[in-house]
Amino acid sequence: MASWNLAPEYAHLAADFGSIDAVFAIQGERLTWDPLSEVVRIERDGITYYVKRYTGAGKAMRRYLGRPRVKAEWQNLKLFAKWGIPTAEVVAWGLERNGLAFGRGALITRELPRTEDLSALADRNDPLLSDRAWVDSISRQLARHTRVMHEHHFAHNDLKWRNLLVDDQGTLFFIDCPTGDFWRGFMLRHRLIKDLACLDKVAKYHLSATQRLRFYLEYRQRPRLNARDKRRIRQVLSFFEGRE
Numbered sequence: 001m002a003s004w005n006l007a008p009e010y011a012h013l014a015a016d017f018g019s020i021d022a023v024f025a026i027q028g029e030r031l032t033w034d035p036l037s038e039v040v041r042i043e044r045d046g047i048t049y050y051v052k053r054y055t056g057a058g059k060a061m062r063r064y065l066g067r068p069r070v071k072a073e074w075q076n077l078k079l080f081a082k083w084g085i086p087t088a089e090v091v092a093w094g095l096e097r098n099g100l101a102f103g104r105g106a107l108i109t110r111e112l113p114r115t116e117d118l119s120a121l122a123d124r125n126d127p128l129l130s131d132r133a134w135v136d137s138i139s140r141q142l143a144r145h146t147r148v149m150h151e152h153h154f155a156h157n158d159l160k161w162r163n164l165l166v167d168d169q170g171t172l173f174f175i176d177c178p179t180g181d182f183w184r185g186f187m188l189r190h191r192l193i194k195d196l197a198c199l200d201k202v203a204k205y206h207l208s209a210t211q212r213l214r215f216y217l218e219y220r221q222r223p224r225l226n227a228r229d230k231r232r233i234r235q236v237l238s239f240f241e242g243r244e
Contacts, residue, residue: 004094048111070105073178118161143218155191197239
């Protein structure tokens with residue numbers, strides 16, 4: 001049984017995006033692939049789209065239990081949009097089951113034009129990372145969007161620089177969040193620390209201690225650190241010790 005959705009404003013692309021069968025028949029530039037999924041890039045009417053297709057949910061009981069990864073991915077992008085966090089627009093989405101087991105699923109997003117991920121800037125030591133005003137603007141956006149997520153008890157769970165895009169106007173976008181979820185209690189605190197540690201894993205090599213502290217204070221919405229903040233920062237800094 002298949003459940004498929006195409007956003008009404010993209011009805012003119014129904015020939016390609018109107019059913020799960022059509023989506024799995026699309027031929028395009030294959031960007032990534034693994035045993036469970038692939039990403040294909042195509043262009044229609046001068047606009048680029050990314051087609052992510054899943055043919056598996058994992059081994060054994062993962063095919064039956066829990067939320068399929070593709071479903072989590074489209075739901076989380078829609079949550080970002082709902083919360084005012086800039087993200088890729090979801091154009092079409094859905095999945096198909098074989099009885100109770102996951103069969104296949106797909107997600108189509110529209111390109112975010114003139115964007116690049118922050119890890120690419122870090123890899124080439126882009127001059128923008130030395131521009132204090134630019135860094136401050138991106139840092140404030142990142143702190144605000146991360147705070148909004150966490151205030152909803154939601155953790156990204158893969159909040160790395162490669163999953164953060166910035167365009168030529170200095171707008172920051174959150175993308176690729178198939179493992180993000182809601183948490184409570186100890187697990188929420190652990191996941192929030194992991195999100196912050198993922199961000200700082202690269203930041204510590206490219207930003208000053210003052211810039212990193214300003215990000216945290218903006219994230220916490222306070223002018224100075226208290227005892228709880230200092231304890232949390234120590235946890236963030238030690239999170240990946242021995243694993244890098």
